Amino acid sequence: MDCSYFDAGVCRSCTLMGVPYAEQLEGKDRLARELLSPFGDAVWLPPVASAEAGYRNKAKMVVGGTADAPTIGILGEAGRGVDLRECGICAPGIRAALPVLAGFITRQRLEPYSVPDRRGELKFVLVTESPDGELMVRFVARSEHTVARVKAGLDGLLAELPRARVVTVNLQPEHKAVVEGDTDVVLTRESALPMRMGPISLRLRPQSFFQTNTAVATELYAQVSSWVDEIAPASVWDLYCGVGGFALHVAAPGRRVVGVETSREAVRSARASASAAGLPQVAFRAGDATAFALGAVTAPELVIVNPPRRGIGAELSAWLEGSDVRSVVYSSCNPKSLAHDLARMSSYSIRTGRVLDMFPQTGHMEVAVLLERR
Template sequence: MDCSYFDAGVCRSCTLMGVPYAEQLAGKDRHARELLAPYGDASWLPPVASAESGYRNKAKMVVSGTVDAPTIGILDEAGRGVDLRACGICAPGVRAALPVLADFVTRARIEPYSVPERRGELKYVLVTHSPDDELLVRFVVRSEEAVGRIRSRLPELLAALPNARVVTANLQPEHKAVVEGDREIVLTPESSLVMRVGGIPLRLRPQSFFQTNTAVAEALYAQVASWVDEVGPASVWDLYCGVGGFALNVAAPGRRVVGVETSTEAVRSARATASAAGLPLVAFRAGDATAFALAAKSAPELVIVNPPRRGIGAELSGWLEGSGVPSVVYSSCNPKSLAHDLARMPSYRIRTGRVLDMFPQTGHLEVAVLLDRVGA
């Protein structure tokens, strides 16, 4: 993949840009295998490749510049806007929306936020694209006044961007390195975007986590479901479940599944999907994964964990180590934190693993492993 932004030196976010894709994939696979070699004589499956470009279903774009000439992209070292609306790793549906949104900023007269001057209203536009070519568009602003401007011009935006299924405004008034605030104002009748993955219509609400690469997410869900079916547990926990991707994909007759996630919006989404799919044995709880495990009166037969980059940490690792749970599936976007957690769980060994390239052109990767308890 070639990138004019990278070649011009204005954006270096994709650190592997220019490296042949086969070399990128082989390097990630090798790195994961070497890093995790001490934790079991694993059988590694071939890595899952991605499209080299156009794979990101979500763009988190900083808005800067002026009302009449807004930039949508990133900030340079001086805090000035760098326009990346033609970014090649974004899905075509996202790229098509960005110029429309830039024009809307001008027409609605929403002043972009200036980080150096600490003034302005609009900080980010967050755009998510679904397999059905529908969009979730979120404007991160500082005040209700900007919300009013968006609301008053919303019919114009929907006319120019008819596939915008959900449009919201998120209030984040503070000057700090936080993308979004707690308060979300839904401006459209619909409040969730349907993401059809593996035949399951996951409902994505604002502030809900979802993998950035839809095709590879589908492969990840299928792989984990295959491993779970191979083990055949009667009860499963899906910790850090997000909108329920793993929990809903491993559901089976007679199998009780509980998903746990801190985001109440994600839990609402997951519950709606489970209800629509007629899955009475799949339940979701809003709360901290570690606290849920520590408070539970009994353990399931299999636990799935899909934590943030920091991993599950010492406390949950310790609980798993002493829990007696026979099998664990660990999906990680950071092999280093996965290795740290496995070092705290010496009773588990990797039976099989697989690298999935969720983030081409970057050094990031997803790795999933099936763990067996020794002697279980």
């Protein structure tokens, strides 16, 4: 993949840009195997490749410049906006939407927030595209002043961007390195974006985590479902479940599945998806995954964990080590933190594993491993 922004030195976020993709994938696979080799004589499946470009289903774009000439992209070294609206890793539908949103910013006089000057209103535009080409558009702003301006121009925006199913304004008034605040004002009739993933359609609400690469995420869910069905546990926990992707995909007749997630919005999404899919045996709880495990009276036969980059940590690792859980599926976006966690779980070994390339052109990857008691 070629990128004019990278070649010009404007954006260097994609640190592997210019490296042949086969070399990128082989390097990630090799690194994961090396880092995890102390934890069992694993059978490693072939890595799952991604499209090199246009794979990213979500764009988190900083809004800079002025209302008359907005930039949509990142902040440069001086804290000023750098326009990246033609970013090649973004899905084509997102790239097509960004110029429309730039025009909307100008038309509605949404003044971009200046980080150096600490003034202005509009901080970010967040755009997510579903597998069916529908969009969720979220404007992150400092105050409800922006809500009124976006609402006033909403009909025109929807006419120009008919694929926009969900439009919100997120309120983030503070001057700090946080993308979004706690409150989303939903301006459309629909408040969730359907994300069709194989046999399951997930309902993505604002502020709910979702994998950024839809095609590879579909492969990840299928792989984990295959492992779980092979083991055929009667009970499963999906910890850090997000919008319920793993929990809903591993549901089966007679199998009790519980998903746990701190985000209440994500739990609302997961419950709605379970109801729509006719899966009453899948339950979701809003709360901390570690606290849930430590407070449980009994443990399930299998646990799925999909934590943030820091991993599951010492406390949950110790609980798993001391539990009678037979099998663990660990999906990690950071093989180094995965290795740290496995070092605390000496009773488990990796039976099989797989690298799934969620993030081409970068050094990041997803690694899924099936752990079993030694």
